[in-house]
Amino acid sequence: MEIKIDPDKCIGCGTCAAIAPGSFKMNDETNKAEVINPVTDSEETTKMGAESCPTAAIVIE
Numbered sequence: 664m665e666i667k668i669d670p671d672k673c674i675g676c677g678t679c680a681a682i683a684p685g686s687f688k689m690n691d692e693t694n695k696a697e698v699i700n701p702v703t704d705s706e707e708t709t710k711m712g713a714e715s716c717p718t719a720a721i722v723i724e
């Protein structure tokens with residue numbers, strides 16, 4: 664599973680990190696989300712976090 668976040672689409676809302684804190688974290692300097700490596704959430708939780716993004720900035724392949 665490869666997870667990518669488009670920084671141009673990320674508006675820094677923090678929803679992904681709130682729903683899937685083992686997959687996504689906020690960068691305090693850029694106010695953009697980043698993928699946690701390694702991801703500690705279940706695949707289902709990661710997908711829920713990705714799908715929660717209001718701008719569809721997160722792509723899972």
Ligand code: SF4
Binds near residue numbers: 672680721
């Ligand atoms: S939910 Fe989307 S817009 Fe919000 S912080 Fe995460 S990647 Fe950025």
